[in-house]
Amino acid sequence: xxxxxxxxxxxxxxxxxxxxxxxxxxxxxxxxxxxxxxxxxxxxxxxxxxxxxxxxxxxxxxxxxxxxxxxxxxxxxxxxxxxxxxxxxxxxxxxxxxxxxxxxxxxxxxxxxxxxxxxxxxxxxxxxxxxxxxxxxxxxxxxxxxxxxxxxxxxxxxxxxxxxxxxxxxxxxxxxxxxxxxxxxxxx
Amino acid sequence: xxxxxxxxxxxxxxxxxxxxxxxxxxxxxxxxxxxxxxxxxxxxxxxxxxxxxxxxxxxxxxxxxxxxxxxxxxxxxxxxxxxxxxxxxxxxxxxxxxxxxxxxxxxxxxxxxxxxxxxxxxxxxxxxxxxxxxxxxxxxxxxxxxxxxxxxxxxxxxxxxxxxxxxxxxxxxxxxxxxxxxxxxxxxxxxxxxxxxxxxxxxxxxxxxxxxxxxxxxxxxxxxxxxxxxxxxxxxxxxxxxxxxxxxxxxxxxxxxxxxxxxxxxxxxxxxxxxxxxxxxxxxxxxxxxxxxxxxxxxxxxxxxxxxxxxxxxxxxxxxxxxxxxxxxxxxxxxxxxxxxxxxxxxxx
Numbered sequence: 001x002x003x004x005x006x007x008x009x010x011x012x013x014x015x016x017x018x019x020x021x022x023x024x025x026x027x028x029x030x031x032x033x034x035x036x037x038x039x040x041x042x043x044x045x046x047x048x049x050x051x052x053x054x055x056x057x058x059x060x061x062x063x064x065x066x067x068x069x070x071x072x073x074x075x076x077x078x079x080x081x082x083x084x085x086x087x088x089x090x091x092x093x094x095x096x097x098x099x100x101x102x103x104x105x106x107x108x109x110x111x112x113x114x115x116x117x118x119x120x121x122x123x124x125x126x127x128x129x130x131x132x133x134x135x136x137x138x139x140x141x142x143x144x145x146x147x148x149x150x151x152x153x154x155x156x157x158x159x160x161x162x163x164x165x166x167x168x169x170x171x172x173x174x175x176x177x178x179x180x181x182x183x184x185x186x187x188x
Numbered sequence: 189x190x191x192x193x194x195x196x197x198x199x200x201x202x203x204x205x206x207x208x209x210x211x212x213x214x215x216x217x218x219x220x221x222x223x224x225x226x227x228x229x230x231x232x233x234x235x236x237x238x239x240x241x242x243x244x245x246x247x248x249x250x251x252x253x254x255x256x257x258x259x260x261x262x263x264x265x266x267x268x269x270x271x272x273x274x275x276x277x278x279x280x281x282x283x284x285x286x287x288x289x290x291x292x293x294x295x296x297x298x299x300x301x302x303x304x305x306x307x308x309x310x311x312x313x314x315x316x317x318x319x320x321x322x323x324x325x326x327x328x329x330x331x332x333x334x335x336x337x338x339x340x341x342x343x344x345x346x347x348x349x350x351x352x353x354x355x356x357x358x359x360x361x362x363x364x365x366x367x368x369x370x371x372x373x374x375x376x377x378x379x380x381x382x383x384x385x386x387x388x389x390x391x392x393x394x395x396x397x398x399x400x401x402x403x404x405x406x407x408x409x410x411x412x413x414x415x416x417x418x419x420x421x422x423x424x425x426x427x428x429x430x431x432x433x434x435x436x437x438x439x440x441x442x443x444x445x446x447x448x449x450x451x452x453x454x455x456x457x458x459x460x461x462x463x464x465x466x467x468x469x470x471x472x473x474x475x476x477x478x479x480x481x482x483x484x485x486x487x488x489x490x491x492x493x494x495x496x497x498x499x500x501x502x503x504x505x506x507x508x509x510x511x512x513x514x515x516x517x518x519x520x521x522x523x524x525x526x527x528x529x530x531x532x533x534x535x536x537x
Contacts (some may be wrong), residue, residue: 059321063328064361067331
C-alpha cells in the first residue's frame with residue numbers, strides 16, 4: 001500500500017516536472033525541472049525493484065548529463081526565452097494526435113494486454129541479473145549500441161573541430177606565441 | 189521486527205549519525221585551522237576553551253547572529269536553494285556508510301511497563317546492496333549546489349567559480365567512478381558491508397589495488413574542491429569563487445557541505461581500501477563492540493588529516509594543467525587499471 005502511494009506520488013511529481021519543463025521561460029528553470037523528472041523516474045525504478053537502473057539513472061542522467069546542460073546554459077549565459085504562440089500546425093495536428101495516441105495506448109493496456117499485473121518490487125533488478133542479461137542474452141545489441149554511441153562521439157568531434165585544424169596541430173603554436181609573451185614581460 | 193521498532197531504531201540511528209557527522213564537520217574545521225597553524229609555525233585558535241576546542245561553537249554562534257545579506261541583483265529562488273541543495277546532498281550520503289559490526293540486544297524489561305523487544309541491527313543507517321552506487325549518485329547531485337550558487341549570484345567571480353566547479357567535477361567524476369570499478373571487480377559486490385567483509389585478515393584492497401587507491405584519492409580531492417584542485421574558490425583570483433555573494437549561515441552551509449563531503453570521501457577510502465572497521469578486537473563484550481568503531485574513526489581521522497596536510501603542502505594547479513591531468517593522465521591510468529584487474533580476475537577464475 002505504501003509502495004503504491006509512493007509510486008503514484010512520484011509519478012505525479014514526474015508529470016508536474018515535465019509540464020514545468022515546458023512552461024518555464026528561463027532555460028535554467030527548465031533544466032532544473034528536467035532534473036526533477038529524472039530523479040522522480042529514478043525513484044519509480046527503485047519502487048519497481050530495479051535498484052541498479054535507479055542508481056544509474058541518477059548517476060548518469062541526473063548527475064552527469066544534466067550538469068552538462070546547466071554548464072552550457074551558464075557558459076552561454078542564456079537569458080529568458082520569449083513566449084511565442086506556437087505554430088498553428090502543432091495545434092491542429094498535435095492535440096488530436098496526442099489524444100488519439102493516449103487513447104490507443106490506454107485501450108491496449110486495459111483491454112488487450114495479456115500480461116499479469118506485476119507486483120511492485122517483484123522484478124529482479126540487481127546488478128548481477130542485469131549484467132547476466134546484458135552479457136549473455138543481449139550481448140550483440142549491447143555491443144552494437146556501444147558502437148552507435150562511439151559513432152555519435154566521433155561525429156561530434158568532427159563537427160566541433162574546425163576544417164583544417166587537425167593538420168595544423170603540428171605547427172606547434174605555443175612556441176611561436178611564447179617569445180612574444182616573454183618579450184612583453186621584459187618591457188614592463 | 190515490527191514497523192514501530194524499525195521506525196524508532198531508524199530515527200535513533202539517523203539522529204546519532206547525523207549528530208556525530210555534524211560534530212565531526214565542526215571539528216574538522218578546528219583541525220584544519222590548528223594543523224595549518226602548526227605547519228606554518230603558528231598557534232592557531234587558542235582563546236576559546238582549552239586548545240581552542242570551543243572555537244567551532246563560537247564560530248557557529250557568530251554565523252547565526254551575523255547579518256544575512258541578500259544582494260539585490262541575485263536570482264532569489266535559486267540563490268536560497270543552492271546552499272540547501274549543497275548541504276542536503278553532502279549530509280545524506282552518510283546514510284549508507286557502515287561503521288561497525290552488527291549489534292544484538294536481547295529482550296529487556298525496564299520496570300513492569302516498558303519492554304524493549306530484541307534488536308539485531310547493523311551499525312549503519314541502512315544497508316543497501318548497491319550502497320556504493322548510492323554514494324556516487326548522491327555526491328554527483330551535490331554539484332548542483334555549487335553550480336547554481338555560482339549562476340544565481342549573478343556576479344562574475346561567482347559565475348567563474350561555478351563554471352570551473354561544474355567542469356572540474358564532471359571531469360574528475362569519470363576517473364573517480366572508474367577507479368572504484370577495480371575494487372568492485374576484485375570484491376564482486378556493490379554493498380559496502382560486503383566489500384569490507386571481503387578484506388578480512390589484512391587483505392586490504394590497498395595492497396590489491398594500489399593504483400585504484402591513488403586515482404581515487406586524487407580525483408576525490410578534485411571532487412571536494414580541495415587544494416591542489418581548489419580552483420572553484422581560488423581566493424587569489426576569484427575572491428571566494430562560487431560563494432562570494434553569500435554571508436552568515438548560507439555561507440556556513442557551503443562550508444559544512446565541503447567538510448561533510450570530505451568526511452564522506454574519507455569514509456569511502458577507509459571502507460574500500462583500508463578494511464573499514466576491521467582491526468584487532470579483544471577484551472570484554474562491550475569493548476569488542478566499541479573497538480571496530482574506534483578503528484573506523486581512527487582511519488577516517490587519518491584521511492581527514494591527510495586532507496589538511498596536502499592542502500598546506502601543495503600549491504594550486506593552473507586550470508589547463510588540471511584538465512590535462514584529469515583527462516590525459518588520471519583517466520587512462522584508471523582505465524588501464526580496470527583492464528589489468530579484469531584480465532587478472534578472469535585468469536584466476
